[in-house]
Amino acid sequence: MALFGGSKSLAGLDIGSSSIKVVQLKETGKGYRLTNLGVRPLPQEVIVDGAIMDAGVISDTLREMVKDVKLKGKDVAVSVSGHSVIIKKIKVQEMTEDELERNLPFEAEQYVPFDASEVNMDFVILGGAGGDGKMDVLLVVVKKDVINDLTTVVRDAGLNPVVVDVDAFALENMYETNYVLAPEEVVALVNVGASTTNINIIRDGISIFTRDISVGGNQFTEAIQKQLQVSFEEAEQLKKGRAAGDKGPEEVQSILGVISDNLGQEIQRSLDFFNSSNPDIQISRVALCGGGSSVPGLVQTIEQRLGTQAEIVNPLESISYNRKKFDESYIEEVGPMLGIGVGLAIRKAFDR
Numbered sequence: 001m002a003l004f005g006g007s008k009s010l011a012g013l014d015i016g017s018s019s020i021k022v023v024q025l026k027e028t029g030k031g032y033r034l035t036n037l038g039v040r041p042l043p044q045e046v047i048v049d050g051a052i053m054d055a056g057v058i059s060d061t062l063r064e065m066v067k068d069v070k071l072k073g074k075d076v077a078v079s080v081s082g083h084s085v086i087i088k089k090i091k092v093q094e095m096t097e098d099e100l101e102r103n104l105p106f107e108a109e110q111y112v113p114f115d116a117s118e119v120n121m122d123f124v125i126l127g128g129a130g131g132d133g134k135m136d137v138l139l140v141v142v143k144k145d146v147i148n149d150l151t152t153v154v155r156d157a158g159l160n161p162v163v164v165d166v167d168a169f170a171l172e173n174m175y176e177t178n179y180v181l182a183p184e185e186v187v188a189l190v191n192v193g194a195s196t197t198n199i200n201i202i203r204d205g206i207s208i209f210t211r212d213i214s215v216g217g218n219q220f221t222e223a224i225q226k227q228l229q230v231s232f233e234e235a236e237q238l239k240k241g242r243a244a245g246d247k248g249p250e251e252v253q254s255i256l257g258v259i260s261d262n263l264g265q266e267i268q269r270s271l272d273f274f275n276s277s278n279p280d281i282q283i284s285r286v287a288l289c290g291g292g293s294s295v296p297g298l299v300q301t302i303e304q305r306l307g308t309q310a311e312i313v314n315p316l317e318s319i320s321y322n323r324k325k326f327d328e329s330y331i332e333e334v335g336p337m338l339g340i341g342v343g344l345a346i347r348k349a350f351d352r
């Protein structure tokens, strides 16, 4: 028998390619409060193209971080993204949730390029009763080996992965917790990480398009490294507006401008693709988060290229925290990187 059953709270654990983030929130009468936070960098090449290359380094880093921040409890929510995740809106014959649960492998077969035994599937019924006897379903398919790799690394660190979510949905949860969306408003959420940028278009609390593109903050660092002949660490400093060795941040301005425009172009390509199949839907604004969104001038460049209002999302916008426990400037520095961690921390163990 569960003594404290019901809404068991989880820590959100976001294992990114450049750093691991853990976020713990407490639900209070006045909304969420931050109770724990940890961010630890990962060496390069530990995660490549979303695949775990060095599980030992990740679980060691994770174990140390959990100890350092004195994480309460062991239950965590983690998430996956990238090529091994398929999110697709499909049409199926109207049926009950139980029926769909049983029929899902057959319904999904034509959309999934993997064998049914290789994947985990889930779905959300979006609605139907359009009179044609069909309903819209959001199909989510994740390759089992990706889930296994991730949960193994988490268990090796002594934690218990209770929920496996998808980056795009965590992002959506984070956004809707922090901001109020007007009905009919269509927002393109863009999470610019180090190696991946997640795009998630939402309307009326539903994700209507998701795509992960393989670009992000690393592109800026790599361009600076190449053109100024500096190390990865020096390039990271210059990118963040700090001096490194005998170089000052003014020397990278034009590089940041060019790469920002490239990134804008990639985002535009995805939004154009969305618009080609949804010509009647107008995107109201682009909302950016992720560490990569802090690149100076990026928001303006994207706004210009897309011709759509662009703004920075603060994952902690409506989440309170104790300023004696968490340093304000630290929160400001790492805040943009907490989008997925916050979205995962909102999840409850009984969520499906």
Ligand SMILES: Nc1ncnc2c1ncn2[C@@H]1O[C@H](COP(=O)(O)OP(=O)(O)OP(=O)(O)O)[C@@H](O)[C@H]1O
Residues within 6 Å of the ligand: 015, 016, 017, 018, 019, 020, 192, 193, 194, 195, 196, 197, 216, 217, 218, 236, 239, 240, 241, 290, 291, 292, 293, 294, 295, 296, 336, 337
């Ligand atoms: N102040 C800043 N200015 C510019 N870039 C920044 C700043 N802070 C962080 N970044 C960049 O943001 C990226 C890290 O962001 P984030 O933590 O969201 O990525 P990640 O989750 O580790 O990566 P991914 O999700 O792609 O695997 C790095 O490329 C880092 O250099």
Ligand SMILES: [Mg+2]
Residues within 6 Å of the ligand: 015, 016, 017, 193, 194, 340
């Ligand atoms: Mg990330």
